[in-house]
Amino acid sequence: MADWIQSIPEAARAYIEGRRLDEIECIIADIAGVARGKAMPASKFARQQNYFLPNSIFLQTITGEWADNPSGLFTEPDMILRPDYGTTSAAPWTADVTLQVIHDAFDQAGNPIPTAPRNVLRRVIELYKARGWTPIVAPEMEFFLVARNIDPNQPIIPPMGRSGRRAAGKQAYSMSAVDEYGKVIDDIYDFAEAQGFEIDGILQEGGAGQVEINLAHGDPIALADEIFFFKRLIREAALRHDCFATFMAKPIEGEPGSAMHIHHSVVDTETGQNIFSSADGGETEAFFHFIAGMQNHLPAAVALLAPYVNSYRRYVPDFAAPINLEWGRDNRTTGLRVPISGPEARRVENRLAGMDCNPYLGLAASLACGYLGLVEATMPRAECTGDAYMSETDLPYNLGDALDLLDEDKALQEVLRPEFCRVYDSVKRNEYKEFLQVISPWEREHLLLNV
Structure with a gap:
């Protein structure tokens, strides 16, 4: 069993017990509360420490348009996403065995992204x-x-x-x-x-x-x-x-x-x-x-x-x-x-x-x-x-x-x-x-x- 599995909640471990874990959904909430992120094979997730998404996801409107960046720049640098293993949860409606993991967003210097909603609540x-x-x-x-x-x-x-x-x-x-x-x-x-x-x-x-x-x-x-x-x-x-x-x-x-x-x-x-x-x-x-x-x-x-x-x-x-x-x-x-x-x-x-x-x-x-x-x-x-x-x-x-x-x-x-x-x-x-x-x-x- 992968080391990270030891860090996830009991309900998630029970869900995958005796089954082959196929996929991990790495997710984060945008301004609207819509889940953004990426899915990957569980074997790849186990080998990676960080994941990346552009910070522009916090400038996307509910219609899919892009709002103006108040900083004046729209260069879309990558954020570093780190999994919070304590949030790991089953996705029991999927055809294969899938877990979801909420991630926290940091800039490349390691500072929390101030526009990430979960970081706003944490502050x-x-x-x-x-x-x-x-x-x-x-x-x-x-x-x-x-x-x-x-x-x-x-x-x-x-x-x-x-x-x-x-x-x-x-x-x-x-x-x-x-x-x-x-x-x-x-x-x-x-x-x-x-x-x-x-x-x-x-x-x-x-x-x-x-x-x-x-x-x-x-x-x-x-x-x-x-x-x-x-x-x-x-x-x-x-x-x-x-x-x-x-x-x-x-x-x-x-x-x-x-x-x-x-x-x-x-x-x-x-x-x-x-x-x-x-x-x-x-x-x-x-x-x-x-x-x-x-x-x-x-x-x-x-x-x-x-x-x-x-x-x-x-x-x-x-x-x-x-x-x-x-x-x-x-x-x-x-x-x-x-x-x-x-x-x-x-x-x-x-x-x-x-x-x-x-x-x-x-x-x-x-x-x-x-x-x-x-x-x-x-x-x-x-x-x-x-x-x-x-x-x-x-x-x-x-x-x-x-x-x-x-x-x-x-x-x-x-x-x-x-x-x-x-x-x-x-x-x-x-x-x-x-x-x-x-x-x-x-x-x-x-x-x-x-x-």
Whole structure:
């Protein structure tokens, strides 16, 4: 057995035990969270220490175009990719025996590439650790199962269930609704087990064919890796059963959007105690500072939590998505919710992030806002005890406005790294400009003959 096999997780070793390992996929997340990289025979992987990809992968837009390089150069030097063997995971949907390994990106002098999303998240966590804190997160993933759609001009419709009827909306928490596409869920469970992932629960959400998967709380990088892997395994499970899985924020008109709610807590690294709770179980100043950081800096972070033009279709009242940054205890109308819990599990839930965000960047941006609150020691607005949908919006209305807010928040840029923020801005403004050149059916229907 190759030496590197000894370093991989038990689930990956169990997957290949007694079988011939054929292929290794060397992957890294780009700005969109798309897996980039290369596949190679396992025998070759065992002989190599480093792998190479051009740094231009972080300038590629979701449409495949290339954004302008803010440095002014487009020479595409190679990055050095180093495998993180602890991320090794099965790819159980492939015909041969394949493992996936997430890699970290470095320049040729050995410095972490500041525009690599996994490095952005790692930097934020290091800022916490420098102050003696360890951030803990628990993400929730929402997505839609939809009928196959190969014509972008046609609306998305729900999938056909085992009853022969299309999945219906407004069936939140219905067990029979989940059973309609139970075979997809079964494959999701099987793939997750083969990959060594722990699912905390699966439930039916409010949209037609909309599913939520909850993950257990833990280390932000490990959970971002899992979400990165989960998006792929869920898509593969859906394709086995003649439907698509989509993480698009708002795929179906008239249905709620898909969020990636993020629960946050912070523990004292030395004592392991939750810094949001005092010795007598009460709420600490750090708890309120964290919420204040969210209120003060999340408007600028929305550009990363809602990264596409479609993302802003989620932020409408009465569709189970926030429209502002009010906070409240056990209040799902607020953007910042404090769930019911004991003192040891006291946490803040950020309900703004869409499931279309890059998980590394979504977690990094959300944690960065809380970090700034802890450092700035500011206090939040008064708690919202009513319907937050009745309050004024705090959020940008579109991607262009969100990018402007990110550009103005120098404190947030410093946490995320200015080099990264410049590249992110370039990629997203390119996408936004390209979208503005598309004429929608709404415009043709209502403007063509009426104005």
